Amino acid sequence: MIYEAIRKDVCDANRTLEKNELVFLGRGEVSGIDRERGVVVVKPAAIPHADLTPEDMLVLDLSGAIVEGNLLPGPDAITHLHLYQSWTAVNAIASLYSTYVSMFAQALRPIPCLGATHAAHFKGEIPVTRVLRKPELERSYEKSLAALILEKLGRLNPLEVPAALVANHGAMAWGKTLRDAGQKAMAAERLARVAFGTLQLAPTIQPIPAMLMDRSFSDHA
Numbered sequence: 001m002i003y004e005a006i007r008k009d010v011c012d013a014n015r016t017l018e019k020n021e022l023v024f025l026g027r028g029e030v031s032g033i034d035r036e037r038g039v040v041v042v043k044p045a046a047i048p049h050a051d052l053t054p055e056d057m058l059v060l061d062l063s064g065a066i067v068e069g070n071l072l073p074g075p076d077a078i079t080h081l082h083l084y085q086s087w088t089a090v091n092a093i094a095s096l097y098s099t100y101v102s103m104f105a106q107a108l109r110p111i112p113c114l115g116a117t118h119a120a121h122f123k124g125e126i127p128v129t130r131v132l133r134k135p136e137l138e139r140s141y142e143k144s145l146a147a148l149i150l151e152k153l154g155r156l157n158p159l160e161v162p163a164a165l166v167a168n169h170g171a172m173a174w175g176k177t178l179r180d181a182g183q184k185a186m187a188a189e190r191l192a193r194v195a196f197g198t199l200q201l202a203p204t205i206q207p208i209p210a211m212l213m214d215r216s217f218s219d220h221a
Helices: 004-017 077-086 099-106 116-121 132-139 142-154 178-201 211-221
Strands: 029-034 041-044 056-062 066-068 092-096 163-166 170-175
Touching: 004 029, 004 041, 004 092, 029 178, 041 077, 041 178, 041 211, 056 077, 066 163, 077 092, 077 099, 077 142, 077 170, 092 178, 099 163, 099 178, 116 178, 116 211, 132 142, 142 163, 170 178
Parallel strands: none
Antiparallel strands: 029 041, 029 092, 041 056, 056 066, 092 170, 163 170
16 A cells, blocks of 8 residues: 555544544544645545554545545545645544534534633634535535634634534544644543533633633643
8 A cells, every 4th residue: 555654544543533432423533634645544434433444544635536445435524625725734634523512513602711721722712613504505515514614713723723613513623643633632522521511510600811821722832
């Protein structure tokens, strides 16, 4: 295999995503890009995470055409491709459908930055996109999801806010490396759970002061 190393790394990242309970009934996946070669490695839709091997992984070009492999890609591959095209500093993306990020996404609520642990990973809240409009859905659902994320982050640095909730859908996290993307995915789910509990105890709690948020983030950047 020409792309043996990245196939193995992306395969391992997908298996880890499931082990960390960030997958729901097979939904959820991690991709990685080799920018020098201009290819993206993604999970095939037909194979359960636990059964994946490096040989199963698909290699796509940035247009979505299959370079290596003979299975169909997972449903989030197109969304990932469009984010890679817009964010040149991002080299790995994870889609997750775990319980707490999904609850916030379905409630159309961002995950507020309520403590230093959150601020160590995300410089501010984890934002939520607006709801998809009918023409966007009919035009291209997967491409439109990427457009919603890009619209929501605007000029924010995606490495400072390395995750977003997609309204009525789930969440995506990203990073410079597969390890980064996996850690941000785990952090997003854990912080969503902590925020949910905090809001139960103190419904009127406010986000932490900006100076503490900046200090916490800079210490871990």
